[in-house]
Every structure is written in structure tokens, then in C-alpha cells.
Amino acid sequence: MLQLNYIREHEQEVIERLAIKRFDGTEIIGQIIMLDDRRRETQKQLDDIQAKSNTIAKEIGLLFQSGKTEEANRKKEETSELKNQARELNTRLEQTKNELDELLVKVPNLPHATVPAGKGAEDNFVVSAWGEPVKDREGLLPHWDLITKYDIIDFQTGIKISGSGFPVYKRKGARLQRALVNFFLDEALKAGYDEVQPPYVVNAASAYATGQLPDKDAQMYHAGLDDLYLIPTAEVPVTNIYRDMILKIQDLPYKNVAYSACFRREAGSWGKEVRGLNRLHQFDKVEIVQITHPDRSYQALEEMVEYVAGLLKKLQLPYRILKLCGGDMSFTSALTYDFEVWSAGQGRWLEVSSVSNFENFQSNRMKLRFKDDAGKIHLAHTLNGSALALPRIVASLLENNQSPEGIRIPAALVPYTGFERIGQ
RNA sequence: GGAGAGAUGGCAGAGCGGUCGAUUGCGGCGGUCUUGAAAACCGUUGUCCCGUUACCGGGACCGGGGGUUCGAAUCCCUCUCUCUCCGCCA
Numbered sequence: 001m002l003q004l005n006y007i008r009e010h011e012q013e014v015i016e017r018l019a020i021k022r023f024d025g026t027e028i029i030g031q032i033i034m035l036d037d038r039r040r041e042t043q044k045q046l047d048d049i050q051a052k053s054n055t056i057a058k059e060i061g062l063l064f065q066s067g068k069t070e071e072a073n074r075k076k077e078e079t080s081e082l083k084n085q086a087r088e089l090n091t092r093l094e095q096t097k098n099e100l101d102e103l104l105v106k107v108p109n110l111p112h113a114t115v116p117a118g119k120g121a122e123d124n125f126v127v128s129a130w131g132e133p134v135k136d137r138e139g140l141l142p143h144w145d146l147i148t149k150y151d152i153i154d155f156q157t158g159i160k161i162s163g164s165g166f167p168v169y170k171r172k173g174a175r176l177q178r179a180l181v182n183f184f185l186d187e188a189l190k191a192g193y194d195e196v197q198p199p200y201v202v203n204a205a206s207a208y209a210t211g212q213l214p215d216k217d218a219q220m221y222h223a224g225l226d227d228l229y230l231i232p233t234a235e236v237p238v239t240n241i242y243r244d245m246i247l248k249i250q251d252l253p254y255k256n257v258a259y260s261a262c263f264r265r266e267a268g269s270w271g272k273e274v275r276g277l278n279r280l281h282q283f284d285k286v287e288i289v290q291i292t293h294p295d296r297s298y299q300a301l302e303e304m305v306e307y308v309a310g311l312l313k314k315l316q317l318p319y320r321i322l323k324l325c326g327g328d329m330s331f332t333s334a335l336t337y338d339f340e341v342w343s344a345g346q347g348r349w350l351e352v353s354s355v356s357n358f359e360n361f362q363s364n365r366m367k368l369r370f371k372d373d374a375g376k377i378h379l380a381h382t383l384n385g386s387a388l389a390l391p392r393i394v395a396s397l398l399e400n401n402q403s404p405e406g407i408r409i410p411a412a413l414v415p416y417t418g419f420e421r422i423g424q
Numbered sequence: 425g426g427a428g429a430g431a432u433g434g435c436a437g438a439g440c441g442g443u444c445g446a447u448u449g450c451g452g453c454g455g456u457c458u459u460g461a462a463a464a465c466c467g468u469u470g471u472c473c474c475g476u477u478a479c480c481g482g483g484a485c486c487g488g489g490g491g492u493u494c495g496a497a498u499c500c501c502u503c504u505c506u507c508u509c510c511g512c513c514a
Contacts, residue, residue, distance in 0.1 A: 043474060047483040054483090057495040061442040064494095076494045083494085246471085375453095377471085 001104045001365050003379075004036055017110040020117050020326035028103055035100040042096060046089040053082050105214060109361040111326050112298075112335040118325025124338070125325065130309065131318030133342035134400065142345040143395040144276035146402060147173065150422050153277070153394075165266070165281035172422045176397075176409075177284060179416035180390050181259050184286035184311065188257035188387060191307055193288055196258045198237030201228040206240040209366035211332040221263050230263035234287040235384045242291055243366040246377060252370060253300060254291040257387070259284065277391040278350065285389040289382070291368065294360065297381035298335075301357045304385045305337050308353050311388060314412040317396050318342040320349065334359045341392065345399030350392040355385030398422075 007014055011029060018025040056079055063072035116125050134140070147153035152173025158166040169177050185195060207213040207229050212220060221230035231237055238258050247254070262285050266274075288307070292300045305321065312319045324336040333356040340349035360379035363369065369377050401408040406423020414420050 040474065043483080047474065050484085051482055053494080058443075060494050065442080072494080079494050 001361065002107055002110065003360070003364055004032075004104070008033055008036065014110065018108065020111045020115055021108055021329060022119070022327045023108050025107065028107060032100065032103050032107075035096055035103065039093065039096045039100060042089055042093045046086060046093055049082055049086045049089065053079060053086065056082075105365075108331045109334050109358065111329060111333075112357070112359075114323075115329065115335060116323065116325045117327075119327040120325075121328050123325040124322040124328055127321040127323050127337065129318075129320035130313065131316070131342070133318045134344040135347070137344065137347050140345045140399065141402060142276065143343075143398045146345070146398045146407065147276070150407070152176070152422060155276075163281070165279070167277075167280065172417075172419060175417055175419070176394065176422070177390060179413055179418075180388075180393065181284060181286060183413055183416045184387060185257060185259055187311060187314075188286065188288055188307075193255045193257035196238060196241070196256050198231075198234055198241070198258050198260060200231050200237075200260060200263075202231055202236050202240065203228060206236055206243070209243050210236045210239050210362055211365070212236060215331060218267050219265055221265060231260060232264050233262050233285065233386075234258040234260035235289060238287065238289045239291075239362060239368075239382055239384065240366065242368045242380075242382075245368060247291070247368075247370040247380065249293065249370050249372050252291065252293045252380065253296065254289075256289045257286060258289070259286045261285075262389075277395040280391050283389060283391045286387050287384060288387045289384045292381045292383065293370070294378065294381050297357050297359060297383060300381075300383055301335065301337075301355065304355050304383060304387075308339055308355060308385060308387050312339065312341060312352075314410070315393070315397065316410045316412075317393070317400060319352075330354075330356065332356075332358050332361050334361065339388075341396040343392070343396045343399050345402070346395075350396060352392045352396070353386040353388050356383060358382045358384075 002014070007029060011033065015025045015029055018029075056075055060072050060075050063069075063075065116123065118124065141149070144155075150172070152170055154168040154170055155164070157168045158164075161168070189195060201223065204213060204227065207217075207220065212229070212232060217229075220232055222228070223230070237260075238256050241256070242254065261282055263282050264280075266279055266281060288304060290297075290300045290304065309319070309321065319339055319341045322338045322340065324333075324338055329336050336354055336356040338351050339353035339355070341352050342348075343350045359381050362382045363379040368380050368382065370380050371377050397410070398407055401410070406421045409417050409420050409422070
């Protein structure tokens with residue numbers, strides 16, 4: 001969430017920047033400042049009363065010790081009124097804090113100054129592109145036909161076991177999954193990321209810290225008996241490693257990579273656009289996360305974008321990089337680049353990665369800070385990116401590399417798959 | 425799942441109703457000594473909120489929440505977690 005002090009000191013600027021994200025902050029920002037004023041005022045009054053009570057309590061203690069019981073008892077009576085006042089103020093303070101918090105968590109992150117205005121996906125800005133998308137679809141099959149043809153991914157059996165969106169990967173399909181995961185992890189290690197294996201279920205505090213709660217709870221599977229959420233991305237558990245921590249400045253940046261299965265309910269987003277591997281309830285992803293100094297986060301973002309681009313080049317998949325417009329950005333992000341690969345059999349671009357800088361929006365929620373050389377404490381910046389999500393990579397690999405002789409595996413992946421071709 | 429014990433500052437570990445934000449040790453930082461280092465000695469060492477923002481002042485925090493009391497790290501209730509034993513088990 002945004003920092004209160006920043007909101008107070010830059011009220012107009014905050015409202016203007018939120019408008020880029022198509023969020024009308026005129027009313028809520030005013031309310032937040034008003035509630036914070038009330039919070040401060042109440043806090044001040046409460047502190048004063050506590051100070052008085054503390055003084056009297058100490059005096060009573062001394063009186064008892066010196067045997068002046070009568071005087072002590074007289075003093076006791078003085079405190080009862082103070083106690084009532086304190087109780088009242090405390091209740092008001094708690095209420096005010098809760099109201100303030102409820103509003104604060106509804107305000108999205110401010111977009112970076114370079115984020116273009118825009119309504120939705122159609123207004124995203126194409127930053128760069130690489131490779132030659134095959135536009136002639138003559139004789140090319142979409143991946144949902146290819147997986148049946150070669151019997152490598154089985155949606156029907158997945159439906160029997162779990163439901164739609166939970167495919168069973170078989171034979172070379174299963175081995176391709178494992179190969180991609182290992183390839184992505186090894187590449188990240190080479191690029192200096194530390195590998196971690198996080199839990200796949202998280203508590204509410206973790207989901208709240210990265211911004212999945214309170215807004216997007218309908219997108220997560222929830223294990224009600226234990227009140228745990230299945231992770232929609234490894235971003236959640238990996239970033240939460242650093243929750244409530246004060247890091248040493250010289251240890252920054254922290255760079256982690258994690259493979260995990262990801263679970264998404266995708267409530268209300270099913271349709272023909274999302275056939276086959278285009279959208280699943282369970283999928284595999286390798287995620288990179290960085291915790292950086294505020295002065296270095298945009299440099300880190302560029303580095304992460306370069307890194308993801310390198311992966312796609314090694315896989316020889318034509319891609320383009322989009323800078324998301326305000327209207328298409330996520331709630332928590334300050335700047336996001338999306339990667340899309342060309343899918344020849346469907347004749348369209350598929351989003352395979354999203355790389356974002358959250359600045360201190362997540363850090364502020366999760367109290368992720370660092371101490372500088374002077375001993376001062378500041379919020380760190382958090383970033384993450386998919387590197388990469390498997391299903392659409394697989395879709396694109398299958399569709400782009402199909403031939404009468406089968407599906408050709410890109411050279412960089414062959415050491416991991418142990419085969420060069422799917423099919424004959 | 426059953427029985428018992430516990431949760432205190434970066435770590436270890438005292439305190440069990442009143443100068444306790446907390447003894448002490450280790451670690452960290454600064455200094456004396458030394459050609460340099462080690463050792464020794466001296467000093468310093470948490471976070472958050474509010475006011476002043478040079479200095480400083482007030483408040484809160486001893487796992488979370490609630491209660492008793494003039495006053496709680498200390499007593500009571502409750503939740504969570506950890507450890508030991510038993511059970512179950514990859």
C-alpha cells in the first residue's frame with residue numbers, strides 16, 4: 001500500500017497519477033487524510049493521558065513504599081477518570097485505524113512516470129520485438145490438436161480426476177515439462193539467482209502482504225479447514241520470505257528463483273479464447289524475485305527484462321515486449337513489461353511473462369526494510385517476473401515447430417529433454 | 425491426534441506485581457593500547473507512533489488478542505507457534 005506520509009505531502013500528485021491507472025482517487029484520498037488527522041489527534045490525546053496515568057502510578061508506588069497508605073489511596077481515585085478516558089480514546093483510535101486501513105488497501109500503487117495512459121490491452125505500447133512470426137497458417141495446427149495427435153497432454157483424463165483446466169501431461173509431454181523447468185532454473189542460477197523451494201500453500205498474512213488479499217481472494221483456491229491459500233504464483237511465498245525483516249544494505253539485492261506449481265481459479269474468465277493450454281487452473285512456472293535498494297530497482301527491472309528476453313531467444317520463439325498502459329496494469333505494480341510469444345497455429349500472441357517493479361508498495365504492507373550505513377531504516381523495493389510460465393511456452397513451441405516429421409525441440413532444450421523431436 | 429514444558433532485544437539467557445525497555449554473556453559499532461593485528465580495557469548497541477526535526481520530549485511494544493490492578497515481561501483467560509514423550513506416517 002501507499003505510504004501515508006507520501007499521500008499527505010503529495011495529495012494532488014497522487015490523485016493525478018492514480019487517474020492514469022483509471023482509478024478515481026479524489027474522494028478516497030481526501031477521506032484517508034481526514035482519517036489520518038483524526039488518528040493523530042486521538043493518538044496525541046491518548047498519549048497525554050497515558051503520561052499522566054504513568055506519573056500517578058509511579059507516585060502511588062513510592063507512597064506505598066514509604067508507608068503513606070492513606071495518601072496513596074487518595075491518589076488511586078484520581079486515576080479512575082483517566083482510565084475511562086483512556087479506554088474511550090483507545091476504542092476510537094482502534095476504530096479510526098481500522099477505517100483508515102480499509103481505505104488504504106483499496107488504493108492501487110502509483111504508476112511510474114513513464115507509464116502511458118490507456119484503457120486496456122489494446123493501448124499497451126510495443127517496446128520491441130524479436131524473431132519472425134509465421135503469419136501464414138496454411139496447414140498449421142493449434143496445439144490442442146497437436147497434443148492429441150502426439151498423445152502428450154490429456155485434458156479428458158484431467159477432467160475425470162479434477163476438472164477442466166487440470167491436464168495430465170504424458171510421455172514426451174511430461175518430459176518436456178520437466179526439461180523446461182530445469183532449463184529455466186539452470187539459466188537463472190547462471191544469472192546469479194539463488195534457488196529456493198517455497199511452500200505451495202500460504203496463510204492469509206502472506207497473501208495480504210503481496211496484495212492477493214483482500215481484493216483477489218476469489219482468484220485463489222482456499223483450504224477452508226486450515227485457512228490456507230493455494231499459491232497463484234511463487235511470488236507470494238518467495239517475497240514473503242522477507243516479510244517483517246530489516247535487511248543489511250550491503251546484502252542487497254536479494255535475487256531468488258523458484259519453481260512452483262501455480263493454482264488459479266480464474267473465476268469468470270473461461271471461454272473460447274482460453275482453449276487448451278492458453279489458460280489452466282494448475283500450471284508450472286519458474287519465477288524470479290528481487291529485493292533491491294530503491295535507487296536500483298529500475299535498473300534491476302531492465303536487467304530482468306533482458307534476462308527473460310534471453311530465455312525466449314534461446315528457445316527461438318518470436319516475441320514482443322509490451323509496456324503496459326495504466327488501464328491494463330495490476331493493482332500492485334508501478335511498471336510492468338509483458339512478454340508475448342507468437343503462436344503460429346492460433347495466429348496470435350500469447351502472454352508468457354510479466355515483469356514488474358512494485359517499488360515499495362508490497363514492502364510497505366509487509367514491512368520489508370533495510371538499514372543504511374547511517375543506521376536509518378528505509379523500505380526496500382520488490383520486483384518479480386515469470387521466467388517463465390510453461391503452458392503457453394509449450395503451446396507456442398508445439399505450434400511454431402510443427403512439421404510433417406514431428407515437432408522439433410529447440411537446440412538449447414535438447415540436453416534437458418533427451419530427445420530432439422516429438423513424433424516419428 | 426493424546427500428555428507435559430515453553431515463547432523475553434541479532435543470538436544465548438536472567439527477571440515471576442512498582443525507578444524494567446528490561447541484569448549478564450556473545451556478536452556488532454566506536455575508542456585506548458599496538459608498526460599492524462590479536463588479547464585486554466572503556467564506551468555504545470531494538471522497533472513503531474506523535475511533537476520538535478539541531479538537541480530533545482511524550483507514548484507503545486518482553487509470541488498475538490483480551491482481562492485483573494493505581495501499576496504487568498511478571499497474575500488470569502484465549503489463540504498461535506516451538507520443544508519433549510506417545511500414537512500415526514512419506
